[in-house]
Amino acid sequence: MFQGSRGIIMIQDSEDKQALLEVNNLKVYFKVKDKKTSLCRPNKILKAVDGITLRLYAGETLGIIGESGCGKSTFARAIIGLAQVTHGSVVWRGRDLLKCDTKHWRKVRKDIQIIFQNPLSSLNPRMTIGEIISEPLRTYHASMSRKEVKNSAINMMIKVGLIPNYINRYPNELSGGQCQRVAIARALLFDPKLIICDEPVAALDVSIQAQVVNLLQKLQCEETGLAMIFIAHDLAVVKHISDWVMVMYLGHVIEFGTYEAVYDNPQHPYTKALLSAVPIPDPDMEKGKKIHVLEGEIPSPFHPPSGCIFRTRCPISEPKCALTIPLIDGSVRHTVACLKVNTI
Structure with missing residues (x-):
């Protein structure tokens, strides 16, 4: 099951199968001091991750895409305990890791591993x-x-x-x-059950990227039950390796579905803009494809827009978008947080 702060989605049809990882209404807020304001004023609150819930099962790969600063890496670090969680729970095989002591965390770390973006660092x-x-x-x-x-x-x-x-x-x-x-x-x-890949190929050449991604896929086939969370800016890589794709924007999830549904039939204007920027190897198709250009700057995470989080850059926004939060339908396999787009 997946849930953004605006709804719930089932990732796997079999409800009787126990999930490896359950993240419930996860929120990660940071207090940031503003040097320009008075010392008497409270710190600003940056909502890096604003309420995400999901269930990940053995053998599945969840790809996460979005612009820089949307909360992808913070979400991943919160799962493994490298970022302090403001609200929510991270349940690993039935036990909330946020309530565990150091001794239990020490045991769990053998089963949950992370691969960082820059290998040298x-x-x-x-x-x-x-x-x-x-x-x-x-x-x-x-x-x-x-x-x-x-x-x-x-x-x-x-x-x-x-x-x-x-x-x-x-x-x-x-x-x-x-x-x-x-x-x-x-x-x-230690033969982990979950590997979090935080942009593991971003700093590598294209040929090396393919080698590393193929290696991860091969290891996942060999290691029965190995689940992965794969974060990347390269949308082609995410499509190649993921079973499910989650699109994030300013700490929220705005589209979710199988990789075929999201890539072949994107519904949210933000997802369309991201995918239209992916180059196509065929020169004729690349020349004739439609480019979805987003206007305006990304809103400040300190003061996000009311209603739909994406409305200030959305080409199809309406006045009602500022008043109503779009909900995600939890009964379908491809869903969009948009008031004007019908859930599939």
């Missing part, structure tokens, strides 16, 4: 590749011998397509794609 430059990959083993399995730890690291390197001879090299001696493979190897070391 997420890898310790003073540690060798072998040390980086095997560090979790030294943390969770201190009784393992040095030989066992090294063999585990080598096996994982081979699994992600790295030459074992790289085990004594440092991150700055590898390419960006190779460093990202190191990050993937570290994330897969």
Whole structure:
């Protein structure tokens, strides 16, 4: 099931199957000091994520797309405990992680892993590749011998397509794609049930992007039940890897559906604008395609528009859009938060 702050959607038809991850009405607000205002005035509130609920099942991949600053990465970090949650719950296999102590979180982190956007910034430059990959083993399995730890690291390197001879090299001696493979190897070391990919291919060349995405798909096929949340600006990559697509705008979800529905038949004006910017390999089709250009600037997240969050940039907005919040229909597989678009 999925829910934006404006409705609920079923992700999977089978309600009797237990979800791996349940996020309920998640909100992440930040207090920001305004240096231009008086010290007596309260801090501004930035609503980075404003009420998202979803259920993710084993083996599924949820793709999240949207402009920079829409709350994609904050949402992902809140799930894994790297961003403080203002309201809501994050339930992992029936237990709310936000109410768990450090000891339980330590156990859960083996099952939930994250791959960051910049591999070089997420890898310790003073540690060798072998040390980086095997560090979790030294943390969770201190009784393992040095030989066992090294063999585990080598096996994982081979699994992600790295030459074992790289085990004594440092991150700055590898390419960006190779460093990202190191990050993937570290994330897969404990056979996790969920991997959060926070723009893992954004800093890589196109050919390397394809290699990393194909690697993730291959590993998901090999690892039974592995679920993924894949965040990216490259909409073509999201289409290639995702089962479901969630479109975010200013902390809200404005369209959700299967990747076929969202990409082949986008309904929200914002989704149409995003997809029209994706280049088409065929020159004739690229020349003849319709471009949906959005006018105006993104509203300030400190003072979002009333009613429909997108109305100030929407080409089909009406006066009623400023008064009514568009609701998402929870009974369909492709739904849109728009007053003028019929839910499919």
